[in-house]
Amino acid sequence: MQPDHRLPLRLFATDRFPINKLNIYSSPEILPFLRRVLSDTKEFQTIRQSCFGKLFDIPSRQAPISTKLIHSFLSRQLICGGDHTLFSVFGGNPFRYGLQEFGAVTGLNCSPFTEGYHPDTAKAVVAGKDVVWQKLFGEKNMITIAELCQMLEEDKDMLFWKKIRIALIIIVDGVLIAHKQVPRPTPRYVRMLTSLKTFFAFPWGRESFLKTISCMKPPKPAPPKIKDPIAWLVHKLKQRSFRLQGFPLTLQLVAFRAIPQLLHFIPAPIDNRTLMDLEDGYLPQHGSINFIDIRRVEFSSNLAVSPVIAIENQAEPGWGDWPNQTKDDRLMYLEHLISEKFTFNKAMWPGGVTTEPLLKNPKARGHRHGNKKLTRVKQSLKPKPTIKKETSSRKQRRISSYFTRSNVNTFTNEQLTEMVLVLQKQMKQMQNLLNQKKRKAHGRQSSFHTVLSRCKKQRSSHHEDQGAPIDQDFPDTHQSGVETAPVKPLASDPPTDQNQQIHYYSGKLKMFRNYHKIQEQPQQ
Known part of the structure; x- marks a missing residue:
């Protein structure tokens, strides 16, 4: 079958789509959080009765x-020529995502803006200069939505007028109009909180949809x-990640x-609860649909796609409509075929980028190669019989236990640091004492071992048993002609004789080196 060139062109050719992810700023988990924090309060009752x-x-x-x-x-x-409508073709069948669909899945007010207002041309407000901002946030010029959530949760004595306004700005800037990686209150929206009645009457659905759709389609008008x-959009979708502002969850809900076949591939049990029923304050922690399951649905022979979802009639005039919206001939032709309930297929869609590899129909779940029967697959899932073995009564040791010295005490990092500093100071005093002994020997003994051996002889004449001298090498830092000031012993050092002090500090030095040996052993 030949493509129908009267239809709109594809962005990517049929079955040649990039497989990537998105960076979404909106945080729907804020909604169950507010449900928990504001449970059974007048503030939450007011929000439930409002447009939110x-x-x-x-x-x-x-x-x-x-x-x-x-993605x-x-x-x-x-x-398509329509700036405010996105048509996506799934398995050859188109479906529409527009302002009316956005309002149907959110329940937000999608009425027209007041005359002269547009989000792109609205007058900016400086943070911290507005009266409402100062009453809510004080002198802070910058504050995040996360900080507001913390305020809402921790301040149990917050007054109604403040709590309701903080909750509303969290919904608007954290869920609906999220446009920053770290969401913050928009000063223009904070000023609108002067009157709750005016704030609730504002068409937040239209405001949020414009922020959302502007990132999903080729930009119009295009920046210089x-x-x-x-x-540009093709390049963005081929990147590893592409940012989306606004409330993109609505496209998923549509x-x-x-x-409906996509719902069967959500990796979670069937659950009819809504966000209102989540009393713990968290979204379900299940995974998302993977690319293989998306392709399984797309290639399914039983695929059913509704081009336009059911939309309830709204009493407000102009709800979900765009005044003076222009449509090109291709879009009008597509809408005509949809109204005629035409049967679409993959082969009739023209155009699209062909640089991506061709996607194929994935294998069905449970499929196995070879001549093995499916019953063998079920048998392999049975638990294997346990075999009783004689095991040793001695439990397996941690490998670190083989490197642990039983005679070494356990110290904290602070204690070890203090020990090192004390030992370093004592080593310096010992070195000064050694230099003094060298000067008394008139320079005849310049070796560390010679000094210690001489001290040993003097010690033996006094019949004192102070232990053997240190055997490790130590660098000789003595220089002839250099005068060294006498060093006063520490108050914690009991020996007063120089020979006794030398052997006292020799013992300290041995402890210090043993400590370093322990530190150099493998860490487990």
Whole structure:
């Protein structure tokens, strides 16, 4: 079958998609955190009754973000003329992600902005200069969403007017409009907290969607540095990681509604709970859908894709619509085929980058090579019979026990450091005493061993048993003609005679070197 060139072009050619991940700034785990911290409070009741209340009705099993799944839909998108609509083709079947779909999965207000307002042209507010900012955060010009969460959790005496506003700014800048690696409050949104009624009436769904969709499609209008917006997006999606702002989880939620078969490949048991039911304050800690399972669904013969998910009628005029939106002929032709319930297939989609390798249908789960029967696979999963062996009553030792000296005490790092400093000071005093002995010998003994042997003879004449001299070599630092000041003995040193002091410090030196030998042994 030949491609239908009246349809929009693919960004990447059919079955030639990059396999990478995304860097997503939004933190949906903030929602169950607020559910726990504000449990049974007037503040949380106010939030549940506001435009943000339905965020807590998101299915908990679908809430953990799968960057691989979202990246798959971005790389399968069509190049459409509509700035605020993304069409992705999965298994040859298109599905739409737009403002109406965004509002359907979040419950946020997607009404039109007030006349003259647009996020890109809104007047900036300086952090710390606004009255509301000063009342909430004091003199801090910079504060993070994480710090606000900590304030909310630790300050049990926080007043209602402050607690509700901090919780709202956490939702807006931490979940919906996240645009920084380390999310911080946006001064413009903080100023809007002057009136809660005005804050709740603002179309946060439209604001969040614009921030989200702007990162998913070729930029329009393109910045001066970007000469080819389509090539720019292709390059970004082929990178190892690509950042997304706003609330990208919504694309995943729309995909789960459009392609229900994906839900069977979430590596977690079936769970009908919502974020409101997570009383522990954490999202489910299960894994995400991997690339192989995504391809299994895409190549499935039973694949069913809804081009447009069910959307409830809204009473607000202009809800989910874009005034004066232009559509090219290809997009209008695609929407016409969808309205006619046309049966799509892979071969009819034209265009796309062909540099990526061709993806193939993965093997079914449980498939094995050779002539082995599936029953053998089941048998291999049975536990092996245990064989009783005579084991030694002596337990296996840690290898470090073979290098441990039983006569060495255990010291802390601080104690060892203090010991080293004391020994170094005592060694210096011993060296000074040795220099004095050398001067008295008129320079005839210049060797360390000679001095110690002479001291031994003098000691024997007094019938004193102070132990054998040290046998280790020591560098001779004596220089003729250099006068050395007399050194006063330490208060902790009991010997007063010079010979006794020399042998006292010799013993200290031996301890010091034994300590270094212990330190040089292998660390386990």
